[in-house]
Amino acid sequence: MPVQTSLMFCLMAVLVAxxxxxxxxxxxxxxEIGHIFGVDESWVGATLxxxxxxxxxxxxxxxSLSDTIGRKPVIIGGLFLFTVASFACGFxxxxxxxxxxxFFQGLxxxxxxxxxxAVVRDLYEGGAKSAQMxxxxxxxxxxxxxFAPIIGGxxxxxxxxxxxxxxxxxxxxxxxxxxIFYGKETLPPEKRRKGFSSGLGDEYRYFLRRPLxxxxxxxxxxxxxxxxxxxxxxxxxxxxxxxxxASSFGWYLxxxxxxxxxxxxxxxYLVNHVSLKKLVNIGxxxxxxxxxxxxxxxxxxxxxxxxxxxLRFPGGIGFxxxxxxxxxxxxxxxxxxTGSAAALIGSSELLAGAICIFIIDLFESDTxxxxxxxxxxxxxxxxxxxxxxxxxxxx
Numbered sequence: 001m002p003v004q005t006s007l008m009f010c011l012m013a014v015l016v017a018x019x020x021x022x023x024x025x026x027x028x029x030x031x032e033i034g035h036i037f038g039v040d041e042s043w044v045g046a047t048l049x050x051x052x053x054x055x056x057x058x059x060x061x062x063x064s065l066s067d068t069i070g071r072k073p074v075i076i077g078g079l080f081l082f083t084v085a086s087f088a089c090g091f092x093x094x095x096x097x098x099x100x101x102x103f104f105q106g107l108x109x110x111x112x113x114x115x116x117x118a119v120v121r122d123l124y125e126g127g128a129k130s131a132q133m134x135x136x137x138x139x140x141x142x143x144x145x146x147f148a149p150i151i152g153g154x155x156x157x158x159x160x161x162x163x164x165x166x167x168x169x170x171x172x173x174x175x176x177x178x179x180i181f182y183g184k185e186t187l188p189p190e191k192r193r194k195g196f197s198s199g200l201g202d203e204y205r206y207f208l209r210r211p212l213x214x215x216x217x218x219x220x221x222x223x224x225x226x227x228x229x230x231x232x233x234x235x236x237x238x239x240x241x242x243x244x245x246a247s248s249f250g251w252y253l254x255x256x257x258x259x260x261x262x263x264x265x266x267x268x269y270l271v272n273h274v275s276l277k278k279l280v281n282i283g284x285x286x287x288x289x290x291x292x293x294x295x296x297x298x299x300x301x302x303x304x305x306x307x308x309x310x311l312r313f314p315g316g317i318g319f320x321x322x323x324x325x326x327x328x329x330x331x332x333x334x335x336x337x338t339g340s341a342a343a344l345i346g347s348s349e350l351l352a353g354a355i356c357i358f359i360i361d362l363f364e365s366d367t368x369x370x371x372x373x374x375x376x377x378x379x380x381x382x383x384x385x386x387x388x389x390x391x392x393x394x395x
Contacts, residue, residue: 005123008184012116013137014175015075019055019082019109022168023048025152027235028249029161036161037095041236045361047095047102048232049354054106056350059114060204063343066115067193071122072185078111079179083172090165113346121331121342122186136268137324149250157247193337206337207344215389216330217341219280221348222378222385223287223322228353229360229374234308236365242305252305259313263320276325281386283325286318287379294372303368311368315375322382329389 026033034044058078066074085105092098124133152164207213238244238252270279293311297303327345334341356374363370 004184007182008119008186009123009133009137011175011179011183012112012119015079015179016112016116016137018168018171018175019112021148022082022086022105022109023051023231024148025168026156026161026164027231027253028149028153028247029156029164030235031239032156033095033098033161037098039095042361043095045232045357047098049357050099051102051106051109052228052350052354052357054103055110055113056347056354058107058110059343059347059350061343062111063114063118063340063346066118066187067337067340070185070187070189070192071115071119072179072183074115075111075119075183076176076179078108078115079172079176081108082111083108083169083176086165086169086172090162090169092162110347110350113350114343117327117342117346119186136264147250147254149253151250153247153250204340204344207334207341210333212389212392213330213333213341215385215392216326216333217345217348218385219284219322219382220326220330220345221352222382223283223319223326224349225352225356226287226375226378227319228350229356230312230371232357233360233365233371233374237308237368237371238305241366244305252309255309256312256316259316260320263317264324266317267320267325270321271325276329277386277389279321279325280329283318283321284379284382284386286314286321287375287382290315290318291372291376291379294368294375298368298372308368 030044030047031041033047034041037043062074062078082105085101085108088101089098089105092101120133120137155164155167207217234253235249238249244252267279290312293314294308297307297311327342330345331341356378360370360374
């Protein structure tokens with residue numbers, strides 16, 4: 001693998017992990033933020049949701065723009081906005097200011113989930129190699145929800161919640177400098193599209209006429225939807241119901257992410273021996289197993305923080321088999337519109353996450369049933385998409 005290609009891949013992995021970390025780092029201090037600003041859980045949860053919505057909206061524009069003018073300038077622009085907004089979050093003195101800053105942080109960070117993914121597709125040209133590198137990227141990104149809550153809990157406890165955003169801003173500055181001086185352009189002029197399609201019009205209506213793409217993209221989107229709802233649901237369940245301290249919550253979450261990391265390494269090996277479709281099906285089966293096990297455990301009142309972690313372990317491995325492989329199957333259908341396809345998938349993932357967070361917040365966080373039902377519902381729809389894709393590909 002050429003050095004420049006490896007460097008660009010690493011920069012994209014760090015970029016996506018950093019934007020993902022913008023939420024993971026401060027999850028342990030969400031209750032503290034509510035107490036400081038004197039607001040209830042719904043307002044604090046909105047700082048997650050509004051960030052996901054702005055990530056989703058901006059990603060749609062970044063993808064189309066990067067197909068027209070190239071990846072590097074778009075990444076630099078988005079990362080600059082993310083950097084400024086991260087510091088603004090730390091300086092917020094009210095929940096309103098924090099919400100506005102989180103919105104702009106998402107507008108800048110949207111470049112990671114659309115253009116960052118498109119860059120990997122540019123570098124490795126799709127197929128098994130692309131799926132393998134997506135999986136490798138996800139194993140790096142998985143370090144964010146694995147260690148970020150632990151680090152965030154420690155930083156927040158020692159220096160206050162605002163310091164978490166100062167750390168994010170400082171890391172973003174370093175990454176921005178590295179991107180300016182060492183990042184390479186992965187979309188040469190001859191492969192760029194003529195003219196910028198401004199967002200949500202014909203550019204994205206095109207994909208509505210691509211049923212096979214929509215099936216695989218739907219699987220990717222809904223899988224991440226229940227994952228985001230879990231991140232919003234577990235802090236209240238663990239801290240308010242099970243009595244877990246904010247500084248300790250990250251350790252439980254890190255074990256959950258360990259399952260995902262294990263799955264990504266397993267996936268990197270399996271993509272060379274098993275079809276991507278079969279791996280996705282296996283992953284969906286593990287989702288069902290997790291949902292059923294949670295319901296049974298809650299039904300017989302056999303639950304505790306570590307029991308929850310153990311029950312969720314198969315789902316973490318399954319998530320690694322679905323996430324990335326489904327995206328590769330989707331984008332392999334749209335090789336001429338990689339940037340826009342990646343943007344649409346990334347933005348829809350985040351919108352699905354915001355919707356799933358809103359839905360799960362409607363339920364009391366004192367049992368596992370809401371999370372189990374969320375996983376089961378998303379998996380049912382994913383399975384239907386998989387069946388539809390199989391029908392579309394029959395001769």
